Amino acid sequence: TIAVVLPISGFEKEKGQAYLLGLSEYFSLVDNSAALRFLVYDTKGSPSQVLQIVEKLQANANIICSLGPITRDEILCLSGFDSNFPILIPKSNLSISPQISNSLFFLSPTSGTIAQRTAQFMIKELKLDKIAVISPADKQSKKITDNFLNTCYQLGVDPLAIEWYVEKPEDISRQLKSLRKAAWNLIPDDESKKIDRFLKIDSLDALFDVDVTDFFKLPPDEEDKLNSKDSAKIILETIQGIYIPLRADELTYIGTQLPLYNLKSILVGNEQWLNLPLLNEPLIGPHVDGMYFLTDVSSALSNNYQDAFTNYYVLGREHAIYLDTFSKNGVKDHNSFLEKLLVKNTFHGNFISIMLGGKNNENSLSQIMKYNNSK
Numbered sequence: 001t002i003a004v005v006l007p008i009s010g011f012e013k014e015k016g017q018a019y020l021l022g023l024s025e026y027f028s029l030v031d032n033s034a035a036l037r038f039l040v041y042d043t044k045g046s047p048s049q050v051l052q053i054v055e056k057l058q059a060n061a062n063i064i065c066s067l068g069p070i071t072r073d074e075i076l077c078l079s080g081f082d083s084n085f086p087i088l089i090p091k092s093n094l095s096i097s098p099q100i101s102n103s104l105f106f107l108s109p110t111s112g113t114i115a116q117r118t119a120q121f122m123i124k125e126l127k128l129d130k131i132a133v134i135s136p137a138d139k140q141s142k143k144i145t146d147n148f149l150n151t152c153y154q155l156g157v158d159p160l161a162i163e164w165y166v167e168k169p170e171d172i173s174r175q176l177k178s179l180r181k182a183a184w185n186l187i188p189d190d191e192s193k194k195i196d197r198f199l200k201i202d203s204l205d206a207l208f209d210v211d212v213t214d215f216f217k218l219p220p221d222e223e224d225k226l227n228s229k230d231s232a233k234i235i236l237e238t239i240q241g242i243y244i245p246l247r248a249d250e251l252t253y254i255g256t257q258l259p260l261y262n263l264k265s266i267l268v269g270n271e272q273w274l275n276l277p278l279l280n281e282p283l284i285g286p287h288v289d290g291m292y293f294l295t296d297v298s299s300a301l302s303n304n305y306q307d308a309f310t311n312y313y314v315l316g317r318e319h320a321i322y323l324d325t326f327s328k329n330g331v332k333d334h335n336s337f338l339e340k341l342l343v344k345n346t347f348h349g350n351f352i353s354i355m356l357g358g359k360n361n362e363n364s365l366s367q368i369m370k371y372n373n374s375k
Contacts, residue, residue: 001036001037001038001039001062001063001064002036002037002038002039002063002064002065002066002067002323003038003039003041003053003057003063003065003066003067004020004023004038004039004040004041004066004067004068005041005043005050005053005054005057005066005067005068005069006019006020006040006041006042006043006068006069006070007042007043007044007045007069007070007071007074008020008040008042008043008044009042009044009045010042010043010044010045010046011044011045011046011071012045012070012071013045014309015070015071015309015312016042016043016068016070017309018309018310018312018313018316019068019070019090019312019313019315019316020040020316021313021316022312022313022314022315022316022317022318022319022320023038023067023316023317023319023320024316025313025316025317025320026317026320026321026324029317029321030324035324035327035328036320036323036324036327038067039063041053043068043069043071043074045071045074046074047073047074047076047077048077050069050074050077050078051077051078051081053066054066054078054081054085054087057085058083058084058085058334061333061334062333063334064086064326064331064333064334064336064337065085065086065087065088065323065334065337066085066086066087066088067088067090067319067323068088068089068090069089070089070090070091070092070312071093072092072093072094075089075092075094075104076094078101078103078104079101079104080101081101081103081104082101082102082103083103084103084334084335084338085103085334086103086105086334086337086338086341087103087104087105088105088107088319089104089105089106089107089108090107090108090312090315090316090319091107091108091296091311091312091315092106092108092110093111093140094110094111094112095110095111095112095140095143095144095147096110096112096113096143096147096360097110097113097360097361097362102361104361105341105356105361105362106356106360106361106362106363107315107319107322107354107356107363108296108297108315108352108363109296109362109363109364109365109366110362111144111270112143112144112147113147113362113363113364113366114270114294114295114296114366115144115145115147115148115151115245115270116147116148116150116151117294117366118148118243118268118270118294118366119148119149119151119152119155119243120151120155121268121292121294121368122241122243122266122268123152123155123157124155126241126266128157128240128241128266129157129240130160130186130238130239130240130241131152131157131159131160131239131240131241131242131243132159132160132161132162132163132179132182132239132241132242132243132265133145133148133149133159133161133162133163133242133243133244134163134165134172134175134176134179134242134243134244134254135162135163135164135165135243135244135245136164136165136166136169136245136246136247136250137164137165137166138166138247141245141247142164144245145243145245148243148245149162160182160186160239161178161179161182161239163175163176163178163179168250168253169250169253169254169257170253171257172253172254172257173257176257176258176260176261176263177261179239179242179261179263180236180261180263182239183236183238183239183263184236184238186238186239187236187238233262234262235262235264236262236263236264237264237265239263239265240265240266241265241266241267241268242263242265242266242267242268243268243269244267244268244269244273245269245270245272246269246270246272246273247272248272250272251272251273251275251278251279251284252278255278255279255281255283255284255287255288256283256284258287258288259283259284259287266290266291266292267288267290267291267292268291268292268293268294269291269292269293270293270294270295271293271295271296271297271311273291273293273371274293274295274369276374276375279371280374285371285374288371289371289372289373290370290371290372291370291371292368292369292370292371293368293369293370293371294366294367294368294369295366295367295369296311296315296352296363296366296367297311297314297315297318297351297352297367298351298352298367298368298369314351314352315352317351318349318350318351318352321349322347322349322354325347326340341356341361344356344357346365351367352367353365353367
């Protein structure tokens with residue numbers, strides 16, 4: 001018997017409902033031989049409600065664990081909870097896992113861990129050493145990107161350029177110009193002069209057909225300084241990889257501006273890029289083909305992505321299958337379940353992998369996806 005502690009009503013109820021639907025899918029997968037029973041508790045998005053529920057649950061020896069909560073405040077209110085009662089966190093919006101409770105087990109890697117894995121993937125797997133970053137600068141996003149940067153430094157790579165934005169990225173021309181400047185600085189002098197000579201001849205075309213996107217907009221007092229190096233026609237390949245972690249609903253703004261600056265680099269992003277209908281738009285898709293994403297869920301469902309809660313549905317489905325594996329290992333109460341959890345076995349499902357470990361009892365495995373040919 002597993003207690004499911006979710007916001008079914010109130011704050012962030014959509015996440016709780018999507019996850020619960022995923023859990024219910026388990027019963028159609030096991031052909032009426034279900035080994036699990038779920039008791040559902042509605043937290044209503046209230047941290048105080050969560051504390052009351054969990055305190056009652058730990059006194060019931062028949063319940064092996066709690067699955068949930070999932071909202072940020074509900075998780076943080078349990079970070080000081082001192083008990084042998086296992087609390088499994090399906091997914092959190094935290095940049096790092098709380099380190100002060102041995103009762104919490106994070107079934108999905110935190111955003112900070114995914115950022116660390118992204119740096120390791122770019123440097124150790126893709127062998128990139130000329131890396132740039134474009135990132136939101138709000139408090140939460142900055143913590144996540146700092147995890148990426150710190151991992152880069154530990155691996156001996158100093159990013160060439162780190163560009164931040166605070167507001168909605170409707171215009172990040174300043175940041176993208178800065179990346180082009182960093183890319184130009186990597187071109188050897190001899191090659192730069194060859195490009196210069198080519199452009200002086202090619203620039204005759206501009207007398208007859210001028211496209212405003214061919215040149216960066218410069219302040220009026222700098223117009224006389226405009227030279228061949230400011231032409232966006234030149235494709236720059238000197239920055240090998242660009243890490244772009246988005247916030248929700250930023251894909252439209254970032255995705256349509258990147259192509260204008262002709263930076264030919266391997267792009268690497270987070271799960272906020274995974275809106276396939278939007279990603280496949282002609283103004284975005286062809287320009288980011290070959291892009292990588294690191295996420296907590298490697299889901300074929302992303303090809304039919306409809307809303308931000310598909311992820312929670314998939315997690316619910318996979319976590320039920322994960323918990324079913326413990327039913328075959330002689331688990332009778334939450335103490336024996338805790339012992340099995342601490343063995344740190346690895347689980348590979350259809351869309352997720354779980355390997356709990358470290359001082360934070362966190363899933364240390366991330367999923368890598370690649371966008372190719374509109375899929």
